[in-house]
Amino acid sequence: MYYSSGNYEAFARPQKPEGVDRKSAYIIGTGLAALTAACYLVRDGQMKGEHIHIFEKDPIPGGACDGWKFENVGYVMRGGREMDNHFEVMWDLFHSIPSIETEGVSVLDEYYWLNKKDPNYSLCRATVDRGQDAHTDGKFDVSDKAAMEIMRLFFTPDEDLYDKRITDYFDDEVLNSNFWLYWRTMFAFENWHSALEMKRYIKRFIHHIGGLPDFKALRFTRYNQYESMILPMVRYLEKHSVQFHYNTKVVNVEFDIQPERKLAKRIELLREGEREFVDLTENDLVFITNGGCVENSSMGSQNAPAPYNTEIKPGGGWDMWRKIAAQDPAFGNPDKFCYDPEQTNWMSATVETLDQRIIPYITKICKRDPFSGGVVTGGIVTVKDSSWLLSWTINRQPQFRDQPKDHCLVWVYALFSDVPGDYVKKPMRDCTGKEICMEWLYHLGVPEDQIEELASASANTVPVMMPYIDAFFMPRNDTDRPKVVPDGAVNFAFLGQFAETARDTIFTTEYSMRTGMEAVYTLLDVDRGVPEVWGSTYDVRDLLDATVKLRDGKKITEMDLGLKEKLVLHEALKKIAGTDIEKLLREHLVI
Numbered sequence: 307m308y309y310s311s312g313n314y315e316a317f318a319r320p321q322k323p324e325g326v327d328r329k330s331a332y333i334i335g336t337g338l339a340a341l342t343a344a345c346y347l348v349r350d351g352q353m354k355g356e357h358i359h360i361f362e363k364d365p366i367p368g369g370a371c372d373g374w375k376f377e378n379v380g381y382v383m384r385g386g387r388e389m390d391n392h393f394e395v396m397w398d399l400f401h402s403i404p405s406i407e408t409e410g411v412s413v414l415d416e417y418y419w420l421n422k423k424d425p426n427y428s429l430c431r432a433t434v435d436r437g438q439d440a441h442t443d444g445k446f447d448v449s450d451k452a453a454m455e456i457m458r459l460f461f462t463p464d465e466d467l468y469d470k471r472i473t474d475y476f477d478d479e480v481l482n483s484n485f486w487l488y489w490r491t492m493f494a495f496e497n498w499h500s501a502l503e504m505k506r507y508i509k510r511f512i513h514h515i516g517g518l519p520d521f522k523a524l525r526f527t528r529y530n531q532y533e534s535m536i537l538p539m540v541r542y543l544e545k546h547s548v549q550f551h552y553n554t555k556v557v558n559v560e561f562d563i564q565p566e567r568k569l570a571k572r573i574e575l576l577r578e579g580e581r582e583f584v585d586l587t588e589n590d591l592v593f594i595t596n597g598g599c600v601e602n603s604s605m606g607s608q609n610a611p612a613p614y615n616t617e618i619k620p621g622g623g624w625d626m627w628r629k630i631a632a633q634d635p636a637f638g639n640p641d642k643f644c645y646d647p648e649q650t651n652w653m654s655a656t657v658e659t660l661d662q663r664i665i666p667y668i669t670k671i672c673k674r675d676p677f678s679g680g681v682v683t684g685g686i687v688t689v690k691d692s693s694w695l696l697s698w699t700i701n702r703q704p705q706f707r708d709q710p711k712d713h714c715l716v717w718v719y720a721l722f723s724d725v726p727g728d729y730v731k732k733p734m735r736d737c738t739g740k741e742i743c744m745e746w747l748y749h750l751g752v753p754e755d756q757i758e759e760l761a762s763a764s765a766n767t768v769p770v771m772m773p774y775i776d777a778f779f780m781p782r783n784d785t786d787r788p789k790v791v792p793d794g795a796v797n798f799a800f801l802g803q804f805a806e807t808a809r810d811t812i813f814t815t816e817y818s819m820r821t822g823m824e825a826v827y828t829l830l831d832v833d834r835g836v837p838e839v840w841g842s843t844y845d846v847r848d849l850l851d852a853t854v855k856l857r858d859g860k861k862i863t864e865m866d867l868g869l870k871e872k873l874v875l876h877e878a879l880k881k882i883a884g885t886d887i888e889k890l891l892r893e894h895l896v897i
């Protein structure tokens with residue numbers, strides 16, 4: 307497997323890998339990573355669909371990418387996916403996955419046209435004082451000292467960041483800025499999370515720094531991601547006769563480990579409760595989604611809280627990874643990520659409005675009509691003074707194809723599930739759907755004497771608890787995640803958010819898809835480049851833009867410098883006068 311960039315390889319089709327007709331694949335999970343691996347096995351590996359088996363413990367596919375209406379409970383979207391134009395693997399694949407909405411076009415075509423015609427941006431990023439605009443006004447509000455702390459992290463080598471926390475690098479100068487408010491609520495970071503992951507994010511998305519405050523950097527699918535992404539992939543795979551095995555838990559994969567050679571030799575399954583084994587040869591490729599951000603997630607209802615259940619059991623992503631990891635140090639260290647759900651949980655809730663009484667409060671804040679069919683909030687609205695640190699968003703309606711036209715689906719989430727709310731005075735994890743809705747309505751500015759009535763009669767709210775949702779952000783070192791294909795692996799690969807691939811950022815759809823592509827390309831030796839992670843961090847134009855925008859447009863000549871630094875800057879500017887360097891700096895408003 308090798309990386310490439312540019313058009314040449316993007317449009318090339320690889321030749322059929324040697325010996326592929328003799329090979330089979332066993333894929334664990336039906337999340338984006340696993341489905342991507344299956345799609346690449348079919349499209350570029352040209353493996354017969356009948357030879358591909360996918361084991362999924364749940365009754366439906368999709369893993370973390372959900373969107374489902376539960377009978378007598380309501381609509382549930384555990385999350386909504388903010389996406390980027392530089393999700394290179396995603397677009398490499400989706401340009402050849404047919405849309406299930408429109409005959410003759412691809413998922414990429416549809417997404418591209420939608421986001422071109424109706425670009426995303428927010429008109430109110432944050433509120434305070436019960437629904438008033440917090441007037442962050444596109445500003446990062448970063449002091450010179452805070453800017454230096456961010457720069458220091460940016461330039462610190464990865465090795466120095468192993469097992470370090472964000473708070474080892476940022477103090478209140480950063481943590482109290484708008485920058486951090488935007489960042490942690492957009493990406494769901496907590497202050498105690500990994501400094502290494504934070505650095506990767508800054509580097510990965512450096513080209514989007516200017517688009518962070520109003521979300522013009524983001525793009526969204528038409529419907530929830532189960533309907534807009536998972537279903538087209540499943541349809542494509544089913545058409546190619548790929549074999550799906552639902553309600554089938556993989557308990558363990560057993561390996562034969564030699565000093566230079568590691569072979570997956572047996573898969574242990576529980577199919578509908580019955581124990582089975584699949585014996586493997588070198589021609590049987592195994593793709594393992596290890597760990598999982600929605601493992602143990604639970605659902606409440608309008609009148610019941612979502613249980614906080616953290617127990618790790620056989621047949622799930624964590625226990626399976628523990629059993630695998632016990633067989634070789636190259637298979638990672640799951641407990642580094644799942645040892646303390648108090649550091650990794652947060653909650654979301656899906657609010658369905660049932661009549662028009664809540665809508666004016668929404669419209670007042672987002673300044674758009676939720677029923678226009680276009681962008682509504684344009685990304686999350688964060689309630690700056692919420693003790694839960696609550697944010698909410700409304701994507702283009704309807705979010706479900708079968709959603710009633712006059713009902714609006716709102717996604718609410720909060721980072722702190724263990725502290726009392728500002729109105730309901732209970733931690734979010736103890737709240738029913740109705741109580742979470744009440745807390746949200748309070749922060750929308752609904753008069754207090756109407757809050758309970760609106761939450762009861764004008765909305766149905768379903769809470770979800772995700773104990774391991776931020777597990778991938780726990781401080782780690784370079785050996786805690788197995789490489790996608792560990793050294794010496796003959797017939798297996800790891801997929802998803804807890805497999806290591808260089809430079810990309812976890813908690814993204816792209817990361818999962820990238821691991822799927824890299825796994826297939828490596829194990830089948832597909833002779834075509836995998837598109838490299840977008841290289842904006844090596845593009846001087848993006849670096850200059852980010853530096854200026856992070857400082858709210860302040861030029862370097864306006865920085866608070868000591869006399870010595872001022873003299874050095876003066877000399878440097880004299881030296882570049884009349885050169886292309888000066889021209890570049892002027893073009894990017896650095897000087």
Ligand SMILES: Cc1cc2nc3c(=O)[nH]c(=O)nc-3n(C[C@H](O)[C@H](O)[C@H](O)COP(=O)(O)OP(=O)(O)OC[C@H]3O[C@@H](n4cnc5c(N)ncnc54)[C@H](O)[C@@H]3O)c2cc1C
Binds near residue numbers: 367389802818
């Ligand atoms: C709330 C939320 C918000 C998000 N926001 C964004 C966002 O804004 N932007 C973005 O790009 N991404 C976002 N993501 C991330 C993205 O959705 C995920 O990273 C991605 O979907 C994960 O895919 P995966 O295949 O790696 O893992 P998963 O989807 O977790 O798939 C793992 C699969 O394996 C199955 N499985 C596990 N163990 C076993 C076993 N032992 N036997 C059989 N099956 C097993 C599971 O049931 C599951 O189906 C968000 C995710 C969530 C949950």
